[in-house]
Amino acid sequence: MTPSNNTPSRALQQDARAWSRFTGTNYTSALRQMSSPLAQGFLGPRVSARRLIVTLNDHELVGAQGGDPFLGENGVRSDSPWRFDGKTDYIQLALITDMLRMFRPTAGSEAPEVGSYSLKHTAEWFLSPHCSYVSNGRLIWAAAALGFPIADPDGDGPNVLIGVSEREHDYVRRMVGSGYAQPQADHYRPAAYDHLRAALARAGAGELITEDWIRPEPVNDPAPFHDWLVQQVGRNDVVGDLTGDYSAGVRDSDHRIARSAAELLAIFHEVSHSPEAYDAVVISIAEWMRTNPSSAAPIRTEPIGGDTHDHGGWGAGSGTTERYEYLCPCGSGAIVEEHDNIPGFREHDVWIACEKCRAEWRFAEGKGVRDWALEPEALHATV
Numbered sequence: 611m612t613p614s615n616n617t618p619s620r621a622l623q624q625d626a627r628a629w630s631r632f633t634g635t636n637y638t639s640a641l642r643q644m645s646s647p648l649a650q651g652f653l654g655p656r657v658s659a660r661r662l663i664v665t666l667n668d669h670e671l672v673g674a675q676g677g678d679p680f681l682g683e684n685g686v687r688s689d690s691p692w693r694f695d696g697k698t699d700y701i702q703l704a705l706i707t708d709m710l711r712m713f714r715p716t717a718g719s720e721a722p723e724v725g726s727y728s729l730k731h732t733a734e735w736f737l738s739p740h741c742s743y744v745s746n747g748r749l750i751w752a753a754a755a756l757g758f759p760i761a762d763p764d765g766d767g768p769n770v771l772i773g774v775s776e777r778e779h780d781y782v783r784r785m786v787g788s789g790y791a792q793p794q795a796d797h798y799r800p801a802a803y804d805h806l807r808a809a810l811a812r813a814g815a816g817e818l819i820t821e822d823w824i825r826p827e828p829v830n831d832p833a834p835f836h837d838w839l840v841q842q843v844g845r846n847d848v849v850g851d852l853t854g855d856y857s858a859g860v861r862d863s864d865h866r867i868a869r870s871a872a873e874l875l876a877i878f879h880e881v882s883h884s885p886e887a888y889d890a891v892v893i894s895i896a897e898w899m900r901t902n903p904s905s906a907a908p909i910r911t912e913p914i915g916g917d918t919h920d921h922g923g924w925g926a927g928s929g930t931t932e933r934y935e936y937l938c939p940c941g942s943g944a945i946v947e948e949h950d951n952i953p954g955f956r957e958h959d960v961w962i963a964c965e966k967c968r969a970e971w972r973f974a975e976g977k978g979v980r981d982w983a984l985e986p987e988a989l990h991a992t993v
């Protein structure tokens with residue numbers, strides 16, 4: 611038998627029957643909720659009502675295990691019965707399930723560290739206006755039914771810890787919550803974030819979304835410079851100070867990851883910093899290049915302008931002149947590259963048009979005028 615839009619599939623009928631019994635509503639209302647565009651599962655299969663129901667008994671931490679309910683509307687250890695309205699209860703749980711599926715679950719020895727009560731607020735903000743109230747108990751319930759890690763380290767109170775990526779949660783909370791500093795970089799953005807936002811808007815407008823979401827393969831770009839920076843955290847010198855600030859900035863999504871020395875300079879051009887911090891950047895880059903000669907490359911800086919002009923020439927035919935400007939490493943001057951491509955008069959030159967940078971940087975050897983790259987003078991200093 612092929613299910614069509616008019617004939618609910620057998621699984622859907624069974625689910626609706628179980629939910630109507632469990633919540634004390636009629637079958638038609640349960641079926642209507644299960645057919646809502648918002649309840650179809652945007653990041654995985656539609657959440658099974660029967661699975662939700664058995665979780666309340668069978669789950670090793672929050673299940674009743676045949677005894678008194680352990681989980682209720684307000685959380686664990688709270689004598690708060692579920693308040694089912696028969697209209698949106700299942701849809702809410704389906705939405706909370708998708709919100710949780712967006713996050714990378716903790717794995718291995720990673721301990722759950724995101725509080726259910728904090729996650730409940732994030733769910734409300736993220737799912738608004740489709741679901742404006744999420745109870746602590748339902749958040750825990752959906753997480754338990756999904757099989758996410760759950761910990762109850764205090765053994766007290768209504769809250770538990772849920773095993774979702776703490777950094778991803780922090781990112782989403784700051785994106786959707788009010789009164790938080792917005793993230794300035796997206797390295798902790800959950801892979802499904804944009805898809806889920808868009809799917810919620812479409813389903814909220816009544817569209818039945820049938821396409822499956824395919825989780826992208828995690829990209830594992832090696833970033834040896836970033837790794838080196840992080841390894842220097844804790845040193846008792848200017849490099850330790852700089853890399854400590856850098857790591858905190860990455861952790862808080864205040865700026866992006868520096869995959870190369872050039873990217874670290876580019877980040878410094880975007881964030882406010884002290885002159886001392888810039889000096890520490892130059893010292894760190896020199897040390898990185900000295901200690902990792904095989905992976906460290908001399909740097910190019912960001913282009914800031916340039917143009918090409920036709921030139922009538924000097925009697926031996928016409929030509930062109932080119933002039934390009936790049937930001938200097940300290941950010942207050944420029945690297946200037948000029949080319950005269952005129953018959954009988956060809957000249958190519960590049961120079962550092964910044965006094966501070968001229969003292970601190972030099973052009974790497976073995977490079978042409980067009981593929982110039984810079985190294986700190988300190989790299990060549992005899993220690």
Ligand SMILES: [Zn+2]
Pocket residue numbers: 938939940941942943944964965966967968
């Ligand atoms: Zn400069």
